[in-house]
Amino acid sequence: MKKLSLVLALALTLCMLCSSALAETHLNVAWWGNQTRNERTQQVLDLYTQETGTTFDVTMNSFGDYWTTMATASAGGQLPDVMQHSTAYIQQYVDNGLLLDLTPYMESGALDVSNIGESVIDLGRMSGGVYGLCVGTNSMACLYNKTILDNAGIEIHDLMTMDEFMALCKEIYEKTGYKTDLGFGTESYLNYVMRGLGKSLFADGQLGITVEDAEYFFGLYEQGTKEGWLLGGDVFASLVAGSVEQNPMVYGSSPDTMSWCAFNWSNQLVAMQAAAPEGVELALTTQPSPDPVKSGFVACSMYFSVSAKTAEPDASIAFLNYFVNSVEANKIMLGERGIPVSSVVGDAIAGDLDPLTQQVVAFVNNVIVPNSSATPAADPDGASEVYATCRELVEQISYGAISAADAAQQFVETASEILAR
C-alpha cells in the first residue's frame, strides 16, 4: 500500500513536470509597490492569462527589499523576465549587461510605440540603446495640506522661488505652529535645487557641483533650523523613512511634530490623501527652487525592462506591449504608475480617473510640461551612497551639530570620493 502510494506520488509529480513543460509560455514578473498597485497589477496579469494563456510568477516587494532581492537574483543569473525598474538603479543594470535592448523590437513593431512620444522613449535611452520602457510619467511635487493654509488665510501659487518659499515656511510656522519638511531624506531634492542653480549633481558619473553650490543647499536647512520652522532629525528618528502612512504631513498629533507639506512624486498624492486624517484636504504645487523652470522636469516614474537572459524574449515583449497599449489593462490600473505614456490609452481612461488623479494629471500637463527643462540622466553607480551622505549631513545640521559651510565641504569631499571609485 505504501509502495503504491509512493509510485502514484512519483507519477503525479512527473505528470506535473511534463505538463508545466508542455504548457503555454510562462513569465516571471517583478515589481515594487503598494497594496493598490499589487492588486491592480495582479488583475491585469489574470486578464492577460485569460486572453493568451501566458502564465505568471510574480515577485512584489517594497522598494528597498525589491533591490536586495533583484541583486541577489542577478547574482544567481535568475533575474525575472520582466522587471519594474527605476532611474536610481537602471544604469547599473545596463552597465552590467543585465537588460535587453528594446530597440529591435520597437523597430519590428513587436513593441508598438506609435502612440508614445519620442521624449518618453528617450527617458529609457542610455548607453546606445533603450533598456527600459517608461510605463508612466510623473514629476516632483510639493504636496501640501490645503486645509491648514485655508484656515490660516494663506494662499500659495505654483513655481515659487526659494526665497518666497522660505518666507512662507516662516509665516506658516508663526501663524499655525506647523513646521516644514524641507525634503528631509528626499534624495532627489538635492539635484532639483542644483538644477535651479544651473548645475547638475552628477555629470558623467562624477560630482557636478562645487562646495559653494552645496553650501547653498545646506544653508536652507541651517536657516530653517535657526528660524525654528524646520522639522528636524528628532522627529524623523521615530518615523519609518519613506513610508507614506508615516509621513509627517499626515502622521502625528501636534503641529510641532508635523509638516504642512511633503516633497514627493506627483502620483503619491493619491496614497497620501488616503493616509491623511479625515477632513484634511491635500493639494500639490511645484517644489521651491532658485529657478523652478530650470529645476522642473517630467520624469519617468518607473520603467519596465526585460532581462537579457530571458528564455522568452518574444513573450516578454508581447506582454510589455499589452501592458502599455491595452486600454482594458489600463482601465484597471488607472494611472497608478504615473500618467499612461500612450496618448490613446491616456484619452481612453481619462473619464475613469478619480478627481484626485485628474488633479495630478492636470498638474503635470499644465504646470510642469510648459515650465520644465530636460530630464536628468539616470543615476550613476554610487548615487545611493551619495544621497545617504547628504541625508546624514542634513540631519546633523538640524541638530545644530555642523555648520552649512562645513557640511558642504564634507559632502563634496565624500561624494567625490564615492563617485571616483
Place this chain on the structure above:
Amino acid sequence: MAQSNAVGMRRPGWAQRLKEWLCRESTAGVICSLPFIIGFVLFLIVPMLLSAYYSFCDYNILAPAEWAGFKNYVKIFTADAKFVKSLGVTFFYALISVPLRLTFALIVALILLKNTKMTGIYRAAYYLPSIIGGSVAVAILWKRMFAIDGTFNTVLNMLGIQSNIAWLGNVSTAIWMLILLSVWQFGSSMLIFLSSLKQIPQTLYEAARVDGARGYQQFFRITLPLLTPTIFFNLVMQMINGFLAFSQSYIITQGKPMNSTLFYVVYMYQQGFEYFKAGYASALAWIMLLIIGAFTGLLFLTKRFWVYEEGN
C-alpha cells in the same frame, strides 16, 4: 582463467568490506549526522569561505567579483569614520547592556527562588519579554512608546511631568532606549540563573547560619562564588549576542540620530544591501568575527581569576 579467478576472488572481498563498514557503529553515526554535516558545510562553511574571498574583492553583487587585494581592509582601517563610530556604539551598547541585564536577571532570579503559589506564574511572566523581545513587533512597539507623542511621554504628562523629549531622536538618549529594551529581555539569563541557584546545596546555607552568617554574607560568600560559572557562561553568550545586535537598531532607529545607534551589523547591512558593496561588507564581517574571537578569548583568560571551579 587465472585472471577471472582473481576477479572472482576480489568481488566477495569488496562486498564483504562494504558490509563490514556498514555494520560499524561509527558508520551509523556518520550517516545519522549527515543531515547536520551537509547543512553545516553548505550553509555555513561554504558561505563563510565565499565571504572570505569576497572580502578581498570589489563585488557589487550585479557584476562578478573582481580581485582587489587588501583594498577593502586598508580603507576600513584608514579612511572609514563610520567604521570607528559603529564599533564605538556597539562596544558601548554591549559593555553596558550585558552587565546590566545580567545583574537584573540575577536579582529577579533571587526573588523568584522563594517558593510561593504564584512563583510559576511570575517566572513565566518575566520570561515572556525574552520570547517576544527579539521580534519585529516589540521593536515597533518600542518605537511608538518612546516617540515624541508616544505612550511614555503621555504617561509622564498625565503624572504632571511636562515632557516632549524625543527619546529616540535625541543623540544622548536614543542608545539608552535600545539598552533598556535589551535589559528588559533578561528572561533567558534569569532561567539559567534560577536553575543553578537551585543546585546550590542547602547544607552550605545551614552551616553558614549556624556559624552566624547574615543574609548578605551568605550571598557574597556562598551564592555568588558558586554562581560564577553560570555568570561566566551568560556573560560570554550575551556579549557575543550584544556585538551582533541588529534588529533593534535596524527597526527602531536605523542608526539615527546622527549615527548614535549605528550598530556594527547595521552598518555592515547598509554597505552590503543599501550601497551594494558586498566585498566591503564581507571585510567588515570578518573583522567583527576576529573582534568577537579576541574578546571571547580575553574573557576566558580572565576566567581563572574570578570563576570558581569545583575541585580547584
